[in-house]
Amino acid sequence: MLVELTSVSPVGGFLIFIYGALIGSFLNVVIYRCPLERSIVVPGSGCGTCGTPLRWWENIPILAYFLLGGRCATCGTPYSWRYAALETLTALAAVCSYLHYEGLNLQSLYAFIFFCLLLVVFFTDYDHWIILDSVTYGGMAVGMMGGLFMPLRQDFQFFDFYLLPASWLATWGEGPWLNVVSSLYGMILGASFYWAIQILGGMVTKQEAMGSGDIKLAAMIGSFLGWSLGLCSFFLSFILGALVAGAMLLGGGRRGKDPLPLGTFMAIAAWVVFWMQGRFWDWLWQLTW
Numbered sequence: 001m002l003v004e005l006t007s008v009s010p011v012g013g014f015l016i017f018i019y020g021a022l023i024g025s026f027l028n029v030v031i032y033r034c035p036l037e038r039s040i041v042v043p044g045s046g047c048g049t050c051g052t053p054l055r056w057w058e059n060i061p062i063l064a065y066f067l068l069g070g071r072c073a074t075c076g077t078p079y080s081w082r083y084a085a086l087e088t089l090t091a092l093a094a095v096c097s098y099l100h101y102e103g104l105n106l107q108s109l110y111a112f113i114f115f116c117l118l119l120v121v122f123f124t125d126y127d128h129w130i131i132l133d134s135v136t137y138g139g140m141a142v143g144m145m146g147g148l149f150m151p152l153r154q155d156f157q158f159f160d161f162y163l164l165p166a167s168w169l170a171t172w173g174e175g176p177w178l179n180v181v182s183s184l185y186g187m188i189l190g191a192s193f194y195w196a197i198q199i200l201g202g203m204v205t206k207q208e209a210m211g212s213g214d215i216k217l218a219a220m221i222g223s224f225l226g227w228s229l230g231l232c233s234f235f236l237s238f239i240l241g242a243l244v245a246g247a248m249l250l251g252g253g254r255r256g257k258d259p260l261p262l263g264t265f266m267a268i269a270a271w272v273v274f275w276m277q278g279r280f281w282d283w284l285w286q287l288t289w
Ligand SMILES: [Zn+2]
Pocket: 047, 048, 049, 050, 051, 052, 072, 073, 074, 075, 076, 077
């Protein structure tokens, strides 16, 4: 059966969901093993407690958790529901990208890859306070070059007058390559923004306010969003962080533990702003004027 994935159909959407779940299953392995510097290829997946290798049907994304009743078939150790949830989330993100960009194409792939990168960042930072260099550096390359296939970002339409090199570049024509320029600006702005915070924060608190992983993550987000939306997402991440920190103080949860790492909020904010795109500016415009 040949299914056309380049246009939207129910069967295509279903297949994309399955592919998405399989990729989510792979991302689980990346999130679990890469921060510990273990191979993502060998050995195959097994129970974390008794080491029994998983049988083929125990590797089926999402379903395996329910088939096994949420625990190891050999030793009975409960498995975290997070793996199945992450697979479901990835599958849904794949379907959303597929529907929004009307098929499997470079644009929907771009959106989906951005999601996968942010998902890995979110969980490795949450679990270990680690943001993998392979994710951020690889992401920067995809973010920058992938911009060629995306609709023209609004960076240069709003800020022509305020950013001289931008207006100068814009006179060279309006092509998707302007997205690559906006990605470059986004990377430079993102990295220097967080670098400045690191230095200022270090002076005020006399300790390291944020790691270099956050700076590279900011550059990666800037490469996908461009500099203006990138900036939006950074502010949104601070707002989210402040809200959650406040809620945790009030609720008394996680007390005595470290606060949540900044990268988790940056990842969420970047994903929200990516989907809101220019609407974020419209919304902010209405709010402030
Ligand atoms: Zn076991």
